[in-house]
Amino acid sequence: MPDPEPTRATPAGDAATAPVHDPVRDPWRGPMRRALAEAERAAQSGDVPVGAVVLGPDGDVLATGHNEREAAGDPTAHAEVLALRRAAQRLGAWRLTGCTLVVTLEPCVMCAGALVQSRVDRVVFGAMDEKAGAVGSLWDLVRDRRLNHRPEVVQGVLADECSALLTRFFRSR
Secondary structure (H helix, E strand, O other), rough: OOOOOEEEEEEOEEEEEEEEOOOOOOHHHHHHHHHHHHHHHHHHHHOOOOOOEOOOOOOEEEEEEEEEEHOOOOOOOOEEEEHHHHHHHHHHOOOOOOOOEEEEEOHHHHHHHHHHHHHHOEEEEEEEEEEEEEEEEOOEEEHHHOOOOOOOOEEOOHHHHHHHHHHHHHHOO
């Protein structure tokens, strides 16, 4: 169930019923819900619940992916890598210029490298990964000025929902 929208305090100090709008994160809630659905698929197959969606320049879904490391026996079968591969196949080009990757968990070093190499314009993620994140938490690979491409980063979209899914998964183990 989605988190209730936060409320805004009125000048009189009463809580208004209008939700607090976040112009940076709000446009990405729908795609993040799609990524969360992919993450659920990973959990159902015994993989860490991470889901990803690649949006084309027009905002349409080009490809989706969820972790398949356990299912495929492939250490590179992360949601982001699979979604990027599928998007490139669909477009017939490895350069995903104009595209956005939406993912439930902050990408690791491998996935952050794939983002840079694929030339996506933007990465949107939900939960921070303090142990292995490479888009601002532990490392910040995608903003390294020495690289030839640096995608825009939007973090914290539906972060509570993304974190809760991971917490439930690991507590059940």
